[in-house]
Amino acid sequence: MSKVAELRKQKKLTxxxxxxxxxxxxxxxxxxxxxxGGVDTFVKVAKxxxxxxxxxFDLYDAQEIGIDEDSEETN
Numbered sequence: 001m002s003k004v005a006e007l008r009k010q011k012k013l014t015x016x017x018x019x020x021x022x023x024x025x026x027x028x029x030x031x032x033x034x035x036x037g038g039v040d041t042f043v044k045v046a047k048x049x050x051x052x053x054x055x056x057f058d059l060y061d062a063q064e065i066g067i068d069e070d071s072e073e074t075n
Contacts (some may be wrong), residue, residue: 004032006034015029015030015033016029045059
């Protein structure tokens, strides 16, 4: 089982519920859980953040991606 699937199940979410929470199609979640594509992007973002010594949220305009800058998600 992929880490994405494992974490989703720990939160008792369906693939559709997770997709709705983050604004993607459920097929995206299925692909991530089958290690198709998206996981490589996560690794690249993690490496980029390590090199730049930043948080993933620092790479994007919070308003552009619909994140409240004052929320705990960005800390």
